[in-house]
Amino acid sequence: MPLDIEAVFRAEYGRAVSVLVRFLGDIDLAEEAVQDAFTTAVRRWPETGVPPSPAGWIITTARNRAIDRLRREAKRDERQAEALLLHTRDAPPEEGPVRDERLRLIFTCCHPALAPQARVALTLRLLGGLTTEQIARAFLVPEPTMAGRLVRAKAKIRDARIPYRVPRDADLPDRLKGVLAVVYLIFNEGYGGSPELCTEAVRLGRLLTGLMPDEPEATGLLALMLLVESRRSARQDADGGLVPLPDQDRGRWDGALIAEGQGLVRRCLRRNHRGPYQIQAAIQAVHSDAPSADATDWGQILQLYDQLLALTPSPVVALNRAVAVAETEGPGAALGLVDVLDLDAYHVFHAVRADLLRRLGRHAEAGEAYEKAARRTGNPVERAYLERRRREIARP
Amino acid sequence: MKYYLLSVITPSEGEPPSAEGLAEIGRNLETFHQELREAGAWVFAGGLHGPETATVLRPKGGDVLVTDGPYAEGKEYLGGICLIKAPDLDAALHWGRRATWATTLPIEVRPLMGEA
Numbered sequence: 001m002p003l004d005i006e007a008v009f010r011a012e013y014g015r016a017v018s019v020l021v022r023f024l025g026d027i028d029l030a031e032e033a034v035q036d037a038f039t040t041a042v043r044r045w046p047e048t049g050v051p052p053s054p055a056g057w058i059i060t061t062a063r064n065r066a067i068d069r070l071r072r073e074a075k076r077d078e079r080q081a082e083a084l085l086l087h088t089r090d091a092p093p094e095e096g097p098v099r100d101e102r103l104r105l106i107f108t109c110c111h112p113a114l115a116p117q118a119r120v121a122l123t124l125r126l127l128g129g130l131t132t133e134q135i136a137r138a139f140l141v142p143e144p145t146m147a148g149r150l151v152r153a154k155a156k157i158r159d160a161r162i163p164y165r166v167p168r169d170a171d172l173p174d175r176l177k178g179v180l181a182v183v184y185l186i187f188n189e190g191y192g193g194s195p196e197l198c199t200e201a202v203r204l205g206r207l208l209t210g211l212m213p214d215e216p217e218a219t220g221l222l223a224l225m226l227l228v229e230s231r232r233s234a235r236q237d238a239d240g241g242l243v244p245l246p247d248q249d250r251g252r253w254d255g256a257l258i259a260e261g262q263g264l265v266r267r268c269l270r271r272n273h274r275g276p277y278q279i280q281a282a283i284q285a286v287h288s289d290a291p292s293a294d295a296t297d298w299g300q301i302l303q304l305y306d307q308l309l310a311l312t313p314s315p316v317v318a319l320n321r322a323v324a325v326a327e328t329e330g331p332g333a334a335l336g337l338v339d340v341l342d343l344d345a346y347h348v349f350h351a352v353r354a355d356l357l358r359r360l361g362r363h364a365e366a367g368e369a370y371e372k373a374a375r376r377t378g379n380p381v382e383r384a385y386l387e388r389r390r391r392e393i394a395r396p
Numbered sequence: 397m398k399y400y401l402l403s404v405i406t407p408s409e410g411e412p413p414s415a416e417g418l419a420e421i422g423r424n425l426e427t428f429h430q431e432l433r434e435a436g437a438w439v440f441a442g443g444l445h446g447p448e449t450a451t452v453l454r455p456k457g458g459d460v461l462v463t464d465g466p467y468a469e470g471k472e473y474l475g476g477i478c479l480i481k482a483p484d485l486d487a488a489l490h491w492g493r494r495a496t497w498a499t500t501l502p503i504e505v506r507p508l509m510g511e512a
Contacts, residue, residue: 113485160507161398163484171486 004050005041012055013038013129014207018101019059021108021164024066027126027154033069037062102127103211104164106204110179111162118153119182120189125150127207128200138194179208180221180277187225192379198229209264216268220278223268226261227284230254242385246293258288279308298327315341319349331359347376351386363393397481397512399439400488402495405502406475408447413500424498432480437491441478475501481512 001009013034020030037058051057109122121139124130130138136146156162167175183204190197205222212218234252237243265285268278283304290296305321319341326334335356343349354369370390374383413421425441432438447466454461466473478495482488485507492505 111485113489159509160488160505161484163486167486 001038001042002046005038005045008041008050008054008058009038009129010203012058014102014105014127015055015100016058016062017126017129018105020062020066021105021126022101023063025164027157029066029069030062031126033062033066034058036065040065100211102207103166106179106208107166107175108157108162108164110175110182111157112175112178113160113162114153114156115149116182116185118149119178120185121146121149122153123182123204124186124197124200127204130196130200134196138189138197176212176215176218180217183208184221184225184277187228191228193381195232198225198232201225202229216271216273217275217277219264219268220275220281223261223264223281224277224284226257226264227281227288230257230261230288236381240381241388242381244385245287250291253288261285262288274307274311276308276312279304279311283308296327298324302328315343316346316348319343319346319352323352326356326359331356335360345376347373347382347386349373350376354386354389358389358393367393397483398488399508399510399512400480400482400485400491401506401508402478402480402488402492403474403504403506404443404476404478404495404499405472405504407472407501408470421499428494428498429478431494432478432491437480437482437487439479439481441476443476444474447473475499479508 016034016037017027017030020033021027024030024033040061041054041058045051106123106127109126110119114122117139121135124135124138125132132147132150133143136143139146166172183201186197186204187201190199190201202222202225205218205225208215208218209222230253231245231248233254234248234250235243243249261281262285265278265281269282283301286297286301286304302321302324305317305324309317309321319338322334322337322341325337335353338349338353338356341349350369350373354366354373357363357366357369367390370386370393374386374390377383377386412418429438429441432441447469450466452463452465452467454463476499478491480488480491482491485505488505488507492503495503
């Protein structure tokens with residue numbers, strides 16, 4: 001696909017599918033129609049140039065394609081076609097401003113009656129326009145497995161009639177939490193080594209904050225992702241090795257993303273309707289503020305972790321809080337907090353312990369903890385980093 | 397509109413509820429059914445006798461084989477059913493949630509084929 005069409009595809013695929021789902025009442029038909037329209041664009045645009053409203057052009061073309069297709073198939077299934085042709089009379093005329101139906105689509109994709117993995121896959125497929133193969137690769141499952149997952153999820157939406165709408169006010173807070181969890185899951189999956197997923201998660205975050213500007217947790221999640229994303233290129237050294245936060249070259253952080261993220265943090269905290277994403281974003285904002293690792297305001301980070309722990313009491317949050325305690329009260333105090341946590345299967349738990357033991361001069365125990373951490377991570381870059389730390393400590 | 401079947405998943409083992417507990421469940425179900433009727437969602441509901449009362453028929457050659465007992469022994473059995481009419485899954489899940497509260501048991505919600 002030529003670059004300019006590729007860009008339109010990335011930006012507008014989800015919007016086009018969402019409008020067509022609403023129009024056709026069927027996800028598969030909508031996807032086919034939009035793909036048809038992009039195929040036509042690839043043929044025509046190089047001659048005609050990109051139209052003034054690419055999204056409008058794609059949607060109008062997709063709609064016409066769908067109508068043509070259904071007319072052709074009318075003899076096969078008269079009733080459906082009739083119903084649809086009736087429906088098309090209400091259709092908006094030509095390429096006017098396009099209504100945004102993406103919010104409906106994302107709430108359908110993230111419906112709690114679908115399996116969590118299916119929610120993630122559907123969101124990436126229908127809103128992000130990722131191919132089944134791309135999604136399968138990012139989640140390390142065979143393509144047929146992922147294809148099956150998507151087919152079953154779409155069949156359930158159709159057969160169980162999962163509604164295509166934004167939930168009522170009473171259900172909205174819970175349902176939005178589910179949508180944000182899917183977006184954050186996509187981001188975290190990408191953090192482990194598929195940057196295109198991070199980009200997609202940020203795009204979805206922007207979409208949600210754009211469509212629901214009054215939801216501070218949606219803004220908080222976007223801010224959190226932007227601030228973490230701002231450090232992407234500093235997180236790897238020239239050999240692809242992991243560089244932890246204190247050792248990163250802060251000059252390589254992306255200033256524009258930081259400014260945007262910090263602006264969003266300030267905006268949502270002013271509303272004083274705090275939630276876990278906003279607080280996590282605020283913690284990242286404090287890190288982003290520090291010109292050097294030593295200049296980090298750990299007292300403020302500890303306060304924020306106290307708030308986070310009160311809102312979401314979990315051993316993982318307690319572990320992260322202990323890291324801040326190590327900076328304010330010393331590694332001994334932090335180790336006492338870490339040792340009582342029941343997180344043996346979590347590699348970060350062992351990595352944090354290893355670091356605290358190392359700082360306390362207990363090198364033999366630290367080495368063992370690094371080894372445990374390395375054994376428990378599935379990510380090769382993290383494993384290489386942890387093994388390097390273990391070797392460094394073994395050398396006197 | 398669509399039909400949805402709400403199935404009451406009853407455990408085969410463990411203590412059954414006390415007499416008072418059962419009476420309360422009965423009252424809650426009564427209220428639930430009344431709500432369904434008032435909302436126009438009611439089609440049918442009923443509790444089932446235990447699996448030990450079941451009889452299974454199977455095709456065998458050109459004949460039918462009759463056996464005593466349930467089709468499959470499991471940790472759970474179907475304790476009751478409720479057929480409702482609802483515009484979409486969200487509405488059906490709303491009634492399913494009410495059924496869970498009333499019965500204090502898991503409820504499986506499944507769409508019937510076709511339209512109501």
